[in-house]
Amino acid sequence: MRLNNIPQDKQFASTLAKGLEILLCFKPDEPLLGNKEFVARTGLDKTTVSRLTYTLLQLGYLRHDAQLSKYRLGALVLSMGYPLLASMTLRQIARPLMNNLANEVHGTVGIGIRDRAEMVYMDTCRVEDGNAPLIDIGASMPMLATAIGRSWLARAEPAEREMALNQIKVQYPKLFAEHAHNLPQALHDFATYGYCTNHGYIDRDRLAVAVPMTKPVNSEIVVFNCVVPSSQATTPDLPQRIGLRLVTLVRSVEVALGLR
Structure with a gap:
């Protein structure tokens, strides 16, 4: 509680x-x-x-x-949330790029920020069939069990990461026990490739890839993710292909925002 x-x-x-x-x-x-x-x-x-x-x-x-x-x-x-969303020019800049990637991979592309022990979506673009889970603005996902959350943890400074992990451990002890062992691999993947991957939290038959922005935006670590049906995995390099494509998208947004 x-x-x-x-x-x-x-x-x-x-x-x-x-x-x-x-x-x-x-x-x-x-x-x-x-x-x-x-x-x-x-x-x-x-x-x-x-x-x-x-x-x-x-x-x-x-x-x-x-x-x-x-x-x-x-x-x-x-109405309370509208001023926050409207003030985020990041969304307006990123949306065309997100739409392009969602169409390209026939998946869902989103932007998330941290809300205590969870990640909350501030925008999504979805190009999938009606059976795919609907992830909309305001939807939240547990940090430690998702690629978008692990990507945030990998990008955070060690002290900030430790504080977040302690909060997760207190609020969601069962989830922490089930997923904490996956964090070292996520940290390694981020350091090596620049992105984190995971099978979907809602649907295990989906692949999720996430990339954090290099610098905070409005003091927030912002993370982009892309989720596709694993049925598209006709080759073993799908995580790498989507990961590199998502890294390119994030870097393009950073350039447009003057962060690079």
């Missing part, structure tokens, strides 16, 4: 943190949640959850479905 680790700091507004954690309980496949689910996922007591959901409802961050007695996210949550 996220709220087990609230900092013991007089400057830390714990009530605000609890309200935000309520909003973070929603998932794409769970758009409707009730107070019972919030209690289970946050560890807060019923009275606190009831007070928080009432406040978030009045402010417009939640909508109430009277028929089901559950809550949905309100439009205000979407």
Whole structure:
């Protein structure tokens, strides 16, 4: 539970943190949640959850479905994220290049940044059949189990990487135990080739390749990834071909942004 680790700091507004954690309980496949689910996922007591959901409802961050007695996210949550996305000129510069690569490999190309123990997508371009997993803006993936997350870890400074790994270990101990052994290989691949690879987290029949930008953008380590069906792997050099192509895309974006 996220709220087990609230900092013991007089400057830390714990009530605000609890309200935000309520909003973070929603998932794409769970758009409707009730107070019972919030209690289970946050560890807060019923009275606190009831007070928080009432406040978030009045402010417009939640909508109430009277028929089901559950809550949905309100439009205000979407409005909050727009200034962040609109201010990222990186997206406008990268999108044509991402579209070209997605068409070329018949896959999905995305951009991700870190959100605590996860990577969240700030943009995607998808050219795949309807059976492929839909990864859209705002979707999040666990760092340690994905190429995009391991690429971030490989690019981070050692101290920053260690802090992120500690957070993952606390929040997702089972996932950490299952995937921590893959990190040394990811660090080696990044140092040797400039990219990390992994079979898809959602679908093991998909190949994921990820490349971080050389320099931070708005103080964020930004990572590009490309995911294709493994059925395309008619030759063993598919990871290398996509990896080199993705490296070229990232370097082109860096030049356009004046980072090289």
